[in-house]
Amino acid sequence: MREKLIRFRTTLPCLLLxxxxxxxxxxxxxxxxxxxxxxxxxxxxxxxxxxxxxxxxVEALEAKNGDxxxxxxxxxxxxxxxLKDVTSVAAKKQVAYMHATCTDCHVKAGKGPxxxxxxxxxxxxxxxxxxxxxx
Amino acid sequence: xxELLCTPTPVTTKEGILxxxxxxxxxxxxxxxxxxxxxxxxxxxxxxQTCKSRxxxxxxxxxxxxxxxxxxxxYRTNNNDPTQIPSYKIQVTLGELLRRKGKVDAEFxxxxxxxxxxxxxxxxxxxxxxxxxxxxxxxxxxxxxxxFKHGFIPWEMKIGSGMHRVYGAxxxxxxxxxxxxxxWMVEEHQEEWPELExxxxxxxxxxxxxxxxxEVKHYPDDIAQAAILFHVTDTNWTVPREGWENTxxxxxxxxxxxxxxxxxxIYAAIDRIKPKVVVGTECGHAHRATVxxxxxxAGQESGDPPVRFMHYVEWVAEMLRTGxxxxxxxxxxxxxxxxxxxxxYVRNHGLGxxxxxxxxxxAEDFREMDPKGDHNFCCGxxxxxxxxxxYRKERNIGLKNxxxxxxxxxxxxxxxxxxxxxxxxxxxxxxYEEHNIKWSFLKPLLVDMxxxxxxxxxxxx
Amino acid sequence: MLDFITGPLFIISLAVFxxxxxxxxxxxxxxxxxRLERVAYSYHTDRSIPGALVSIFKWLVPGGTSGWRAQPxxxxxxxxxxxxxxxxxxxxxxxxxxxxxxxxxxxxxxPGGVADVLAIMALSGLVLLALRxxxxxxxxxxxxxxxxxxxxxxxxxxxxxxxxxxxxxxxQTWMIAHVLSGxxxxxxxxxxxxxxxxxxxxxxxxxxxxxxIKRGGATRGGAFPW
Numbered sequence: 024m025r026e027k028l029i030r031f032r033t034t035l036p037c038l039l040l041x042x043x044x045x046x047x048x049x050x051x052x053x054x055x056x057x058x059x060x061x062x063x064x065x066x067x068x069x070x071x072x073x074x075x076x077x078x079x080x081v082e083a084l085e086a087k088n089g090d091x092x093x094x095x096x097x098x099x100x101x102x103x104x105x106l107k108d109v110t111s112v113a114a115k116k117q118v119a120y121m122h123a124t125c126t127d128c129h130v131k132a133g134k135g136p137x138x139x140x141x142x143x144x145x146x147x148x149x150x151x152x153x154x155x156x157x158x
Numbered sequence: 159x160x161e162l163l164c165t166p167t168p169v170t171t172k173e174g175i176l177x178x179x180x181x182x183x184x185x186x187x188x189x190x191x192x193x194x195x196x197x198x199x200x201x202x203x204x205x206x207q208t209c210k211s212r213x214x215x216x217x218x219x220x221x222x223x224x225x226x227x228x229x230x231x232x233y234r235t236n237n238n239d240p241t242q243i244p245s246y247k248i249q250v251t252l253g254e255l256l257r258r259k260g261k262v263d264a265e266f267x268x269x270x271x272x273x274x275x276x277x278x279x280x281x282x283x284x285x286x287x288x289x290x291x292x293x294x295x296x297x298x299x300x301x302x303x304x305x306f307k308h309g310f311i312p313w314e315m316k317i318g319s320g321m322h323r324v325y326g327a328x329x330x331x332x333x334x335x336x337x338x339x340x341x342w343m344v345e346e347h348q349e350e351w352p353e354l355e356x357x358x359x360x361x362x363x364x365x366x367x368x369x370x371x372x373e374v375k376h377y378p379d380d381i382a383q384a385a386i387l388f389h390v391t392d393t394n395w396t397v398p399r400e401g402w403e404n405t406x407x408x409x410x411x412x413x414x415x416x417x418x419x420x421x422x423x424i425y426a427a428i429d430r431i432k433p434k435v436v437v438g439t440e441c442g443h444a445h446r447a448t449v450x451x452x453x454x455x456a457g458q459e460s461g462d463p464p465v466r467f468m469h470y471v472e473w474v475a476e477m478l479r480t481g482x483x484x485x486x487x488x489x490x491x492x493x494x495x496x497x498x499x500x501x502x503y504v505r506n507h508g509l510g511x512x513x514x515x516x517x518x519x520x521a522e523d524f525r526e527m528d529p530k531g532d533h534n535f536c537c538g539x540x541x542x543x544x545x546x547x548x549y550r551k552e553r554n555i556g557l558k559n560x561x562x563x564x565x566x567x568x569x570x571x572x573x574x575x576x577x578x579x580x581x582x583x584x585x586x587x588x589x590y591e592e593h594n595i596k597w598s599f600l601k602p603l604l605v606d607m608x609x610x611x612x613x614x615x616x617x618x619x
Numbered sequence: 620m621l622d623f624i625t626g627p628l629f630i631i632s633l634a635v636f637x638x639x640x641x642x643x644x645x646x647x648x649x650x651x652x653x654r655l656e657r658v659a660y661s662y663h664t665d666r667s668i669p670g671a672l673v674s675i676f677k678w679l680v681p682g683g684t685s686g687w688r689a690q691p692x693x694x695x696x697x698x699x700x701x702x703x704x705x706x707x708x709x710x711x712x713x714x715x716x717x718x719x720x721x722x723x724x725x726x727x728x729x730p731g732g733v734a735d736v737l738a739i740m741a742l743s744g745l746v747l748l749a750l751r752x753x754x755x756x757x758x759x760x761x762x763x764x765x766x767x768x769x770x771x772x773x774x775x776x777x778x779x780x781x782x783x784x785x786x787x788x789x790x791q792t793w794m795i796a797h798v799l800s801g802x803x804x805x806x807x808x809x810x811x812x813x814x815x816x817x818x819x820x821x822x823x824x825x826x827x828x829x830x831x832i833k834r835g836g837a838t839r840g841g842a843f844p845w
Binding site for chain 3: 069070118119122123126130137138139140141142143146147148
Binding site: 531 | 646647648649651652653654656657658659662663674678685686689690693697752755756757758759760761762812814815818822823825826827832833834835836837838839840843844845
C-alpha cells in the first residue's frame with residue numbers, strides 16, 4: 024500500500040483535533056448556550072423573545088462563589104427551571120418581576136443590561152436567529 | 159408754543175379742552191410729546207402692580223405660530239406685512255416694555271402709541287384664532303391704559319377723555335343742551351305724533367334710555383326716532399338728566415378713572431330712577447364700556463350691571479318678538495341687505511342672535527357676510543380709530559377689508575346698529591368711491607316700516 | 620454612570636418636570652386678578668365651567684375650531700407632532716415598563732406598530748414645523764431662540780429613541796443619548812415654552828371663562844363658538 028499518502032495514524036488525530044476545534048467554536052458550543060425565556064408567557068408579545076445567556080451567568084456566579092440557588096428555587100421535584108419566585112407572582116405582574124429581578128442583580132453586580140437597555144435582551148437579531156431552535 | 163399741552167395729567171377743565179382744540183390737528187401737542195420725559199420708576203411700578211400672570215403668561219407662552227396673523231384685518235389689508243401680526247405688534251411694544259422693566263424713552267412710548275391706536279382697534283378677533291387663547295386686543299387695551307397714565311396718547315383721545323371728565327359726555331353737550339334737544343325734538347315731531355313725549359327723570363319707569371352725545375349734537379333725529387319707537391310700543395320710558403350719555407372715549411383713551419366716573423354716573427341715574435331695565439342706543443363701544451367692562455369700573459364684583467341693561471338691538475328684538483312693534487310687510491327692505499356685526503356687542507357680548515332676529519322681520523333678502531357673527535371682522539374704525547387724524551391713512555387702508563366683505567355679499571344696504579361701524583362704512587364708501595351701497599342704523603328704518611297701532615294718534619305730514 | 624443617569628437623574632428630572640409644571644400652574648392661578656383683569660372669576664360658575672371646558676376641548680380636536688380650520692397646514696403639523704409627543708412618552712411600552720418598576724403606576728401600552736407610526740409622525744411634524752419656521756415670512760418675523768430650543772429639545776428624544784428602536788447598531792449609545800435628551804426635556808420643560816404643557820390649559824380655561832362670565836355668556840346662548 025505504497026499509494027496511501029494519508030494514513031490512519033495521521034487522519035484520526037486530525038479528525039479529533041477538528042472535532043475539538045469545532046466544539047470550541049462560539050455559538051454552537053456548550054459555553055454560550057442561549058436559553059429562550061418562556062416564563063411568563065405573553066399572549067401578544069410586542070417585543071422580541073428574550074434569549075438568556077445562561078452560561079455567561081453561570082461563569083459570573085462561579086467567579087463569585089455563588090451557586091444555582093441564587094436564581095433557581097429547589098422544589099420537591101428538583102431544581103425549578105424558572106427564575107426564583109416568578110411563578111408564584113400574579114400572571115400580569117410576572118413581566119415586571121422578571122424586569123426588576125434581573126436588573127436589580129445587574130445593578131448590584133455593576134454589569135449587565137439595565138432596564139433602559141430593552142433591546143439588549145429583547146434582540147430582534149438573536150430572536151430571529153434562534154427562531155427555529157427553541158428547546 | 160405757550161401752553162404745555164402734552165402732559166401725563168388728564169384734562170379736567172373746559173379751558174384745558176379749549177387749549178387742546180386750538181392746536182389744530184395736535185401739531186404742538188405731538189411735537190411736545192417727543193420731548194416729554196418718561197417717569198421710568200413710576201412706569202416700572204405701574205407694570206409691576208397691574209401686569210399679572212394672565213398677561214405675562216400670554217406674552218411668554220406665545221408659540222410664535224402666526225395663527226393670529228390672518229385673523230387681523232390690518233395684516234390682511236397691508237399685504238400680509240409681518241410687522242402687522244398681532245403677536246409681533248404686542249411683543250415689540252408691551253412685551254419689550256416689560257422686558258426692559260419700564261426703562262424706555264419717549265421715542266419708544268410713541269412707538270407704543272402708534273401701535274396701540276394705529277395698528278389695533280381692540281376688536282379681540284385674534285383671541286378667537288389663537289390656540290392659547292391669547293387676547294392681543296385686551297393687551298393693547300391694557301397698554302393704552304399705561305400710555306394714558308404717562309401721557310402718550312393721541313390728541314383726539316386726550317380731548318375725548320377731557321370731554322367725558324368735564325361734560326359727562328363725549329362732546330361738549332351740557333345738561334341744558336341735552337334737555338333742550340329733547341324738548342326741541344318733541345316739538346318738531348309733535349304735529350305728526352301728538353302724544354309723543356320724552357319724559358325726563360321719571361322714577362320707576364320701566365325703561366331708562368341712555369344714548370350717545372353725537373345724537374344730541376349732530377343727529378338729533380335719532381332721539382326723535384327713539385322716542386317714536388318707545389311711543390308706539392307703549393313703553394313706559396324715561397331719560398336721565400344726568401348720566402344720560404353712555405359712550406366712553408375714555409375707554410378708547412385708556413383713561414380708566416374717567417371710565418369709572420362715566421359708569422358711576424349712569425349707575426347713579428339707575429339708582430335715582432330705579433327703572434326695570436336700561437336700554438342703550440345703537441352704539442357698540444357704549445355697550446362694552448357700560449355693560450361689559452363697566453360693572454367692574456363701578457366696583458360690581460359680580461361683573462353684572464345693577465339692573466338689566468340692554469343694547470338697543472336686544473330691545474328691538476324683544477319688541478318685534480312680542481309683537482309690540484309690528485312691521486308692514488309691504489315696507490320690508492326688498493333690496494339685498496347685509497348686517498355689520500359690531501365687535502363690541504357681538505363677539506364681545508353675544509348679541510349676534512338678536513340682530514339676526516331683527517333682520518328676519520325687516521329684510522326680505524338678507525345676505526350674511528363671510529365670516530359672520532362672532533367671527534366677523536372689525537369695521538376697520540373701532541377702538542377710537544375713526545376719530546384719530548394721526549392714523550387716518552392707516553385706518554383707510556384697513557377699511558378695505560370690510561368693504562371687500564360687503565361687496566362679496568352683493569348687498570346694496572348695510573344694516574349697522576353701531577355709531578363707529580356706521581362712520582367706518584360711510585368713510586369707506588367715500589374713500590373707495592363706492593356710490594351704490596347704502597348703510598343705516600335700525601331706528602330710521604323701523605320708523606319707516608312700522609305699523610302704527612290704532613290707539614296711537616298719528617297725522618300724516 | 621449609567622446607573623446614575625437611569626436612576627437618580629431620571630427621578631430628579633421627573634420630579635423637576637412634575638413639580639415645576641405644577642408650580643407654574645399654581646402660580647398662574649394665584650396671579651389672576653378679577654379686579655385688574657375685569658373678569659369675575661368666582662361668579663357665574665354655571666357658565667364659566669362649561670365655558671372653560673369647551674374652550675379647552677374644542678381646540679384639542681383636529682379641525683374643532685375655526686382657528687384650526689383657517690390654518691390647515693399649521694393644524695396638521697401641530698396634531699401630527701402632538702399626537703405622538705403626548706402619547707409616546709406616556710404609553711410607549713418601554714416607558715410604561717419603567718414607570719411600573721420605578722413608580723408603581725401601571726399604564727396601558729401602545730401596540731408597537733402604532734407607536735412606530737406615531738413616533739415617525741411626531742418626528743416629521745417637528746422637521747416640517749422647523750421648515751415652516753424657516754420659510755414662512757410671518758414666522759420669520761416672530762422666531763426667537765426659545766422657539767428653536769423647544770423644537771430641538773423635543774426633536775432629540777424622538778430622534779434618538781427611533782434610532783435605538785430600529786436597533787441598527789450602537790444600540791446602547793443611542794439609548795444613553797435618548798435617556799439624556801429625555802431628561803434634558805423634562806428638566807427644562809418648566810422653564811421654557813414647553814411649559815405650555817400646563818399653561819395651554821390654564822390660558823384656554825381663562826379665556827373660556829372670560830367669554831362665559833363677561834363677554835356674552837349670558838346672552839349668546841351657549842359657550843363661545845370657537
